[in-house]
Amino acid sequence: MRADTPETARVDFVRAAKQAVFAGLLALALFLPLIGFQTVQNMRNELVLETRWELLTVMILLIMAASLLTSLVIEPWRARRAARPIKPVEAAPPSPLRRWLTSAALGFVLVFPVLAIASNGLQGSIKWIDNFGIQILIYVMLGWGLNIVVGLAGLLDLGYVAFFAVGSYSYALLAKTFGLSFWLLLPLSGILAAFWGVLLGFPVLRLRGDYLAIVTLAFGEIIRLVLINWVDFSNGYAGISGIPRPTFFGIPFTANDDGFSAVFGLEFSPVYRTIFLYYVILGLALLTAFVTVRLRRLPVGRAWEALREDEIACRSLGINTTNTKLTAFALGAMFGGFAGAFFAARQGFISPESFTFMESAMILAIVVLGGMGSQLGVAIAAIAMIGGTEIMRDLDFLRAVFGSGFDPTQYRMLLFGFAMVVVMIWKPRGLISTREPSAFLKERRAVSGTLVKEGHG
Amino acid sequence: MIDGRDPVLRVEHLTMRFGGLVAVNDLSFTAARGDITALIGPNGAGKTTVFNCITGFYKPTEGRLTLAHGDRAVWSSLDTLTDSGDRAIHADGGSLFLLERMPDFLITHHARVARTFQNIRLFQGMTVLENLLVAQHNRLMLASGFTLFGVLGLPAYRQSEQEAIDKAAAWLERIGLLSRADDPAGELPYGAQRRLEIARAMCTDPVLLCLDEPAAGLNPRESAELNDLLLSIRDTHGTSILLIEHDMSVVMEISDHVVVLDYGTKISDGPPQAVKDDPRVVAAYLGVEDDEVEQVEAEVGL
Numbered sequence: 217m218r219a220d221t222p223e224t225a226r227v228d229f230v231r232a233a234k235q236a237v238f239a240g241l242l243a244l245a246l247f248l249p250l251i252g253f254q255t256v257q258n259m260r261n262e263l264v265l266e267t268r269w270e271l272l273t274v275m276i277l278l279i280m281a282a283s284l285l286t287s288l289v290i291e292p293w294r295a296r297r298a299a300r301p302i303k304p305v306e307a308a309p310p311s312p313l314r315r316w317l318t319s320a321a322l323g324f325v326l327v328f329p330v331l332a333i334a335s336n337g338l339q340g341s342i343k344w345i346d347n348f349g350i351q352i353l354i355y356v357m358l359g360w361g362l363n364i365v366v367g368l369a370g371l372l373d374l375g376y377v378a379f380f381a382v383g384s385y386s387y388a389l390l391a392k393t394f395g396l397s398f399w400l401l402l403p404l405s406g407i408l409a410a411f412w413g414v415l416l417g418f419p420v421l422r423l424r425g426d427y428l429a430i431v432t433l434a435f436g437e438i439i440r441l442v443l444i445n446w447v448d449f450s451n452g453y454a455g456i457s458g459i460p461r462p463t464f465f466g467i468p469f470t471a472n473d474d475g476f477s478a479v480f481g482l483e484f485s486p487v488y489r490t491i492f493l494y495y496v497i498l499g500l501a502l503l504t505a506f507v508t509v510r511l512r513r514l515p516v517g518r519a520w521e522a523l524r525e526d527e528i529a530c531r532s533l534g535i536n537t538t539n540t541k542l543t544a545f546a547l548g549a550m551f552g553g554f555a556g557a558f559f560a561a562r563q564g565f566i567s568p569e570s571f572t573f574m575e576s577a578m579i580l581a582i583v584v585l586g587g588m589g590s591q592l593g594v595a596i597a598a599i600a601m602i603g604g605t606e607i608m609r610d611l612d613f614l615r616a617v618f619g620s621g622f623d624p625t626q627y628r629m630l631l632f633g634f635a636m637v638v639v640m641i642w643k644p645r646g647l648i649s650t651r652e653p654s655a656f657l658k659e660r661r662a663v664s665g666t667l668v669k670e671g672h673g
Numbered sequence: 674m675i676d677g678r679d680p681v682l683r684v685e686h687l688t689m690r691f692g693g694l695v696a697v698n699d700l701s702f703t704a705a706r707g708d709i710t711a712l713i714g715p716n717g718a719g720k721t722t723v724f725n726c727i728t729g730f731y732k733p734t735e736g737r738l739t740l741a742h743g744d745r746a747v748w749s750s751l752d753t754l755t756d757s758g759d760r761a762i763h764a765d766g767g768s769l770f771l772l773e774r775m776p777d778f779l780i781t782h783h784a785r786v787a788r789t790f791q792n793i794r795l796f797q798g799m800t801v802l803e804n805l806l807v808a809q810h811n812r813l814m815l816a817s818g819f820t821l822f823g824v825l826g827l828p829a830y831r832q833s834e835q836e837a838i839d840k841a842a843a844w845l846e847r848i849g850l851l852s853r854a855d856d857p858a859g860e861l862p863y864g865a866q867r868r869l870e871i872a873r874a875m876c877t878d879p880v881l882l883c884l885d886e887p888a889a890g891l892n893p894r895e896s897a898e899l900n901d902l903l904l905s906i907r908d909t910h911g912t913s914i915l916l917i918e919h920d921m922s923v924v925m926e927i928s929d930h931v932v933v934l935d936y937g938t939k940i941s942d943g944p945p946q947a948v949k950d951d952p953r954v955v956a957a958y959l960g961v962e963d964d965e966v967e968q969v970e971a972e973v974g975l
Contacts, residue, residue: 507824510823510826511824515810515820515823518806521803525796525799532728532730532781532788532790533778533877534778534877536782537778653800653802653803654803655800655802655834655838656854657842657845659855660855661855663798664857667857667859668798669797
């Protein structure tokens with residue numbers, strides 16, 4: 217029941233005003249040194265203290281307005297919503313919509329290069345296919361790979377980028393040193409990454425939760441620091457350049473007479489290589505998805521999910537939890553290694569700069585945002601996060617709003633962080649939080665996310 | 674081999690110490706094949722510790738825990754096995770397993786001892802059917818060629834998966850949960866979760882089923898249903914059952930043999946009626962001196 221009497225309404229208003237004043241005072245205390253004062257260097261290299269009272273006032277008024285808005289509009293609305301009787305959530309059978317959506321998405325990614333060329337011309341499409349298509353698909357693949365470890369097995373891995381690095385350097389070094397082909401080195405890089413996954417897996421098997429996260433984080437940093445400091449091996453900070461590019465089954469993408477364009481009677485353009493790379497990473501990503509979907513329905517996949525739910529119960533059912541965890545680590549690492557090999561082949565140049573903790577955090581954010589364990593959710597999150605940051609590179613229209621001095625690229629990460637916070641408030645368990653059962657007797661009904669555990673690490 | 678019956682589990686001189694605390698002190702008892710053996714005692718008597726030692730969740734400080742499959746003649750190899758340092762021996766048409774030497778998951782996998790937990794441990798976010806499929810992990814793992822054939826989608830695996838589903842469905846029918854097979858286990862009512870946990874343990878095809886307070890929190894009707902379920906498991910599957918229970922109606926009604934623990938020490942061992950009348954058991958439960966037992970019994974109306 218909502219209290220609608222005038223007294224309570226006035227009391228609410230007084231309380232809201234008090235809260236707004238309090239928020240304003242707090243903002244004043246915080247912003248006075250941060251925004252109110254500014255030090256600027258003048259012509260004689262002296263630091264001069266300047267004041268920005270107008271900006272400070274605007275900021276504090278904004279905070280107070282937000283506080284008023286929250287207590288007068290948002291909170292009553294939330295209270296009304298909470299008071300509404302909760303409808304019993306009928307676990308609906310998966311709607312045909314999702315199936316249809318998956319097919320439509322698959323169709324779209326298959327014809328994406330054609331659409332890009334049709335709308336932007338041959339040269340103009342490179343940006344779209346490369347920056348959006350390939351870049352997003354790399355992260356989709358990494359997200360799906362990490363999803364096995366974090367989403368299915370419930371082992372929090374903060375150093376996933378290490379396996380991406382192992383795959384990249386495996387391809388770069390073996391291709392440069394021995395001149396082996398991309399198609400041979402692709403599986404080899406995956407196997408090497410899986411090997412390192414097992415190597416990491418062994419010492420951390422006994423760890424759970426926060427402790428596991430810290431050790432995997434350290435592992436990611438160790439790999440990066442070794443790559444930086446072992447100059448003889450990896451050429452340190454300078455990185456490895458001139459990595460052989462993949463060929464179209466032996467036909468290189470060059471302007472020569474035996475190049476791809478000449479052989480197929482086309483005018484030379486770098487776009488052909490980009491399109492080829494696009495389909496390679498699309499194939500790799502689809503392979504990851506296919507294998508993961510298959511594995512979920514196999515005993516090993518079910519054991520991963522059971523491990524996430526309750527490790528002690530798993531052991532009481534005769535499941536070797538050591539092996540189960542190691543296979544999750546190894547498979548996740550293997551897909552990371554595939555993606556890494558592709559990344560090296562696409563860039564032609566790699567350096568430890570590409571494998572910082574920020575990348576691990578990004579991939580983990582994709583998995584968490586998408587909904588742990590959900591393939592579709594992870595794909596959507598990767599598109600939103602990577603595509604979103606790319607789109608925010610050209611937000612020139614914002615200049616029209618905020619004036620010509622506004623540089624949208626500087627606010628990219630801020631907007632991005634804000635968007636993430638909003639999504640986590642709106643959908644705390646990720647975009648797709650329901651779990652699809654791996655087997656069913658009569659009908660497949662999604663399991664509500666509130667019942668599914670996140671794992672203890 | 675007490676009173677000439679075929680033992681399935683023999684516990685000898687089991688001692689478990691946690692630092693200075695002696696949770697189980699020199700406990701020896703035998704569970705006969707095809708029997709329901711109950712382990713009872715007041716709170717903190719060490720019952721669950723005994724279970725955790727048998728199922729490998731604790732490594733006992735001292736003692737020998739032997740489980741036998743097949744022909745009873747295999748018991749003659751016990752000393753050979755103990756001296757050899759191996760975990761198991763296969764001889765005379767049977768097998769012996771020294772449980773204290775095995776890790777927990779192998780005790781379920783090879784020695785085929787299954788257990789349930791005092792606080793139910795179902796996979797709550799998985800469906801009822803999935804819970805029973807996880808229990809058949811080892812067999813399905815073999816059928817899927819350790820995942821290799823399964824990923825390729827070979828028909829041999831699909832067939833064994835169908836068999837696993839059929840087996841799960843048969844168990845769901847028995848525990849009356851067939852209609853809820855596709856619901857998440859966490860949504861089941863408490864009594865149904867208890868039954869499901871027992872069915873899940875049974876899906877591992879155990880020789881010995883260890884139940885930790887299966888009747889805890891059940892209403893009288895559910896408790897009676899549980900009795901029927903346990904008796905039918907014993908009679909139709911030949912699975913021996915070892916159970917911890919507080920509910921005396923369950924213990925007295927279905928158990929063939931009762932072992933009573935108090936402060937980690939065995940105070941009584943025998944058929945239910947004999948144990949019930951044992952003055953030491955009455956004293957342990959009611960907390961009186963031995964010479965006052967008759968008086969208390971009279972008051973309670975025994």
